[in-house]
Amino acid sequence: MSIAVTTQIICFSVLSLVVIIGALGVILLENIVYSAFLLGGVFMSVAGLYLLLNASFVAAAQVLVYVGAVNVLIIFAIMLVNKKEDLKAIENIKSRRIISTSICLTLLSLLIRVDLSNTWGLAEPNASIGEESTIRIGEHLFSDYLLPFEVASVLLLMAMIGAIVLARRDVMNEDISTGLPVDQELIEKPNEPLLIKKN
């Protein structure tokens, strides 16, 4: 990329700060709507990191798919299941928190140690294809990655049909007692919650 190194470092620092603070906000904020919007910010900053790595096509795909599809889907899910409920307290929450936090910190220290101590086999910077990466991705997708590309399309079709089947609600076509057709309102039919009275 033809930007000066100082500018790159400033951009990288700002973007990674936004990524990390936004991710902390996603998991720590009480209100889940704020979490969803912060998640969109994290996705945008990750797209910015991709731009710093000379990958304009993947950055565009990230913005389109993650911010445009996944994040909107999550906001819709929040809208559909948003109900204030007072959660029951867990009795041994403190020990659980301690165990999970120590696991995460151990994993983090291990990963950072590997990141810093390993000697990575870096390539020559002047062999880089730079801005031509979109062309190279197209060549890959239609030659040596053709089979995964086609399988991905089948996977997306399966996911679409599966999501429709899973999220569809059952509505009654006709009234049980009178046999007359019922107008299908948007209100869900009052069904007995299954499996809720266990024990």
Place this chain on the structure above:
Amino acid sequence: MNLESIPLQAFLIVSSVLFCIGIWGLLNSRNAVRVLMSIELMLNAVNINLMAFSSYVDNNLIQGQVFTIFVITVAAAEAAVGLAILLSLYRNRVTVDMESFNLLKW
């Protein structure tokens, strides 16, 4: 210190931190939607790793970018199916509390 560009390790550390934040959220969230968000965070951390390696180690044949595109595809499918499962779970249980989904617990 005279840097020629951003070191590879900086990207790796950012992705490590993001991955661990995702795991913490996965283990500690009680809202099922937040668990799905944590999974998305972890997938993004993996994507940053792949992109950094493809730019620094394999900068001519950028296979890491192709892998990232496949990961993005699978993540979109996973989010759609996961949220559909969540909706039908909410319809049966009338809650999104992870602690109440204990049907398979013995």
